[in-house]
Amino acid sequence: MYNEIISHIKNRKTEIIEEWIDRVKEAADERMISVVSEQVFQGTSYEFVDLILLNLDENNSEYKSKLEMFSEKIVRLGWPITFVVSGLRTFTHVVHDDLIQEKKISKDREGEYLEFLDNWLAPLSNEIIHTYASTWEKTVSLQKIALQELSAPLIPVVEHISIMPLVGTIDTERAKLIMENLLEGVVSHRAEVVLIDITGVPVVDTMVAHHVIQAAEAVHLVGARCMLVGIRPEIAQTIVNLGIDLNKFITTSTLRKGMEKALEMTNRKIVELEEVN
Amino acid sequence: MRIPILKLKDCLLVSIQWELDDQTALQFQEDLLKKIHETNARGVVIDITSIDFIDSFIAKVLGDVINMSRLMGAKVVITGIQPAVAITLVELGIRLDDVMTALDLEKGLEKLQQELGD
Known part of the structure; x- marks a missing residue:
């Protein structure tokens, strides 16, 4: 059939x-x-x-x-x-x-x-x-x-100052990677001040804040100082509304201001060269 | 095994070279405080570069030692905390918030000098 x-x-x-x-x-x-x-x-x-x-x-x-x-x-x-x-x-x-x-x-x-x-x-x-x-x-x-490759680079910009720009959502797995990279980097670059730039992080909720705070505390333990930069107005609002305590950290709105402060903390400043006539 | 405590001018130097067990840690606490009393040291540097692992008890003892030393008028800097140790401490919820830390012994001494104002 x-x-x-x-x-x-x-x-x-x-x-x-x-x-x-x-x-x-x-x-x-x-x-x-x-x-x-x-x-x-x-x-x-x-x-x-x-x-x-x-x-x-x-x-x-x-x-x-x-x-x-x-x-x-x-x-x-x-x-x-x-x-x-x-x-x-x-x-x-x-x-x-x-x-x-x-x-x-x-x-x-x-x-x-x-x-x-x-x-x-x-x-x-x-x-x-x-x-x-x-x-x-x-x-x-x-x-x-x-x-993962894009996840968390630590950039040694000038001596004793390193920056970690974070872009995109932070989940637990990524937070772990960030923490490891951050600490290894601080030790190997001999950084004194680390700036964590969260300009590119779309939402900061309690979990993200928790991870960032943990990272900052760990940085303190290895002997460097941690600064949180790139806090946008809406993020400042969320942080306060959620009752997250960031008072222990130095925070600034932009990376530029953070950089100036970091230089100040390491007893340096940027000076313009006098014009050569 | 006792941990050697060295005197350098008005500071005490401690380098912890092996993983501490509970007994050694308590012994160390006693020894250090006695030494501070004897020498009138104003600063203490505890270097733990060679320690890769720390448990909550040791962390508590370290925190206690720091507070006790402060009571006796000596400032303490902890130096050379390894990244893995830092992660463990943070995950255990041990903050060591008001403890001075530094990357290595050299920077620790520098920091201490600065704090002591000379």
Whole structure:
């Protein structure tokens, strides 16, 4: 019975594809269609169906590698996973409807037939979902590494003064990294004053403040002084409203003022050179 | 094993070279206070560069020693706290807020001289 169905599907390939493309387009988002050009859409659809049909043949090894390639291609094209999976589902319906129309299956054997269809297409959708998921996982882990690299540089600007500019949200993991970099840096650069610049930190909540305070205390322990610079008006408001006590720290609104103060603390100042005539 | 306490002009120098156990720490507390009394020292530098690990008891003893010394009129500077030790202390919630700290022995002595005003 299966062979009959398979040969039938192969024979009516073009009709099935056309019907399928129509239905998919109908269901798909307008935006989705406009992003993908007509040609790519058609081409990919044919490739998709070829692949599905290839699955019917027994030759498994070729199918597997082709399936992997195809999944990767779809992911690269940036098609949403819902679109692809619902497309696969629509294909099942199209084949089903077509077979019924052509009276290839009798009513009493429908259950058996549905099971066959399911066994046929389920691995395909599984593989596609798997490829999507692994691609996402890869992207997420790459981004995590990239973020860690950008996380917390300590810059020795002048002798005895170092600056750590913080950009972006601070979570517990990052706070730990910041603290380690800060302390190692203070010791290796022999800094006396460290400025933590929070201009680039969008929100300062109790947790962020807690981490910054901890870092400042640790800096005090290794024998340097810590200054908190780049406090924007809205951050000053949040800090006071949340009742966070930063009185023990020297704080300034901008890095420039902080730098001046830091120079003052190390008994230095910036002087302009007299003009040479 | 006792920790040696050296006198340098009107300061006392202590270099802790190995991890302290509770007994040694208490012994050290007693010795240091006795020495301050004997020598009339005005400043103490405790260098803990070689210590990589500190527990809450040792931290408490250190804090106590500092407060006791202050009562006896000697200022204390702790020098050479390792980053890992600093992190542990902060995580244990031990602040040592009003304790002077310095990066190394040299800077510690400098700071002490400044504080003592000579």
